Amino acid sequence: MWQRSLLFRLIESDKTGRWVLAVIAVFAVLIPFLNLVVPQGSFFHVPTYVVTLLGKYLCYALLALALDLVWGYCGILSLGHGAFFALGGYAMGMYLMRQIGDRGVYGNPELPDFMVFLNWDALPWYWLGFDHFSWTLLMIVLVPGLLAFVFGWLAFRSRVTGVYLSIITQALTYALMQAFFLNDFGFGGNNGLTDFKDILGFDIQADTTRAALFFISAMVLLFTYLLCRFITLSKFGRVLVAIRDSESRARFLGYRVEHYKLLVFVGSAVIAGIAGALFVPQVGIINPGEFNPVNSIEIVIWVALGGRGTLYGAIVGALIVNYSKTFFTGIIPEMWLFALGGIFVVSTIYANRGVIIGLVLGVFVLNFSAPLLIGTLLGQFLLLAKFFTIVFISAVYFEKLFIKFKHVVLPLLSSLRHKKPEADAAS
């Protein structure tokens, strides 16, 4: 008989997730192969910039997975997950900065360029240890995890929930952004950390390094997916759902809600941190912009679009939105925000799994068929035209209404107020 191994148990009931996993696994091998082995100029050759781009998407998918775990399963709508991502990224960035050594512009063997520029004479204490990769790995996990622990401990113990929690997570990432913008904070200020040279002794620009980073990102994503699957399939996962659906019921059943929330929040923050750490060597920069609250909200859109509480939906949502973003910002940059808004509206209206298939088809259509592309764009244009017409008409209408109110209704009201006694007197 079939041996019911753990892996089998995890994907047995996950029909869509299986496919998503399979596609990622195939791409994890295929893309580096097409990049490294297939000669340049061949039709099948994948250029390195595409490998990097796809690697970036995978990091976003990992980040979306992290959010789906807390939001989709436990109902904690974190609008600050970008902060954990950025912190993981900064930890990796600090290691990469130390790897530069004396190859910086100023050639200082001890200090990164930005510190030389600020006339600092010694490395701040919190930069110590980042020469070692093992220390960096520890920090990638520890810094986001610790922040999530302290933040979560305070918030969940005080029973801050719902929209209030969302707002303070947003404040958290905003505060961190402001702090990281400061030069004196010691993380490169506005410019952040960049100009990386090596990672573990390998040239960070080399095709092989890029391909390896892509492969590692895909593997981490697959492993994390299975881990999340294990968590959500266990009784622990059902307690999370219980907390999401009815927090007080979970409490009166005897579950320590704050412990559950704290563990899943910290775990999710660590995943987000790892995603950030994989992201930075691929894009080659980390700056305070990553803490921008808008980024965190975008993560929510990815998950909402793919379908929350499904795990694979988070991955698909992140991949599709980011691919579309690249696509739209490439050909019609000014349309991107409209497209994003449109996607969000569509996913809200058809909030089920069908939307994924529709969007996948849509993306294929956009990509591979010029007439259909034009048709779709025309459709989009007509929709937008309709939208703007409605906005325009309503704007005009409301303006008229306002003018009418100001010039007709208000004087009428005041005249009525003044005339009323006379009318009374007359009668």
Add this chain to the structure above:
Amino acid sequence: MTISTDAYTSILYLNGVTKSFDGFKAINNLSIDIAAGELCAIIGPNGAGKSTMMDIITGKTKPDQGEVRFKDNIDLTRYDEADIANLGIGRKFQKPTVIESLSIWQNVDLALAGGRGIWQTMFAKLSAEDKNKIERILDLIGLSAKRDELAMNLSHGQKQWLEIGMLIIQEPEVLLVDEPAGGMTDVETMATARLLKEISADHSVVVVEHDMEFVRALDCRVTVLHEGSVLAEGSLEKVSADERVVEVYLGR
């Protein structure tokens, strides 16, 4: 599972409990003593403080003053909801509260007495004995055939029963049941009364209820609450004969 009544005499003991919200005294010098193994009903008009009393016993609300004791000497005011649930006090809410997006089986499984810690649930496995327990509860509440359906697809009455089933499998020593017959047909109401009487054979049960027919069917000691304190106590016949009770219920 039987309760040894010789170890302690009262399962729940409230003495001089007062709780006010913005100056309004929801509970005013309330004293109630519920004997171990007893089935009793608490009735009273809207705003009499029934739900606040439940909140105080289960740790959701802290009283301003007064004693709340479980099994003679456990001071409940020092614990929170999860602790109190694990001490052995189960609560059914007025509005049926089940986990909507889990199946009926999973709901009962969540309530199953056992480890509540994060690592215990992460690696929890159902033993054959546990499965039997769940089966028995599903039979008792008549939802065996629907075990794999999501709780959100149940009718109001079925949700009430599921919640009662979850309460029983939690193996508490005392069950606090808030309006179990709410939204039920007459037949269901009577069946619920029978179920609660059955449960009371080996648990202490406190029922808060509006429905007089239901209370009559329970055939137990009745405590009438009014404006946050006890107005009358005794059999249903005795309290319904009380003029003050009639006045409170029928208006002045």
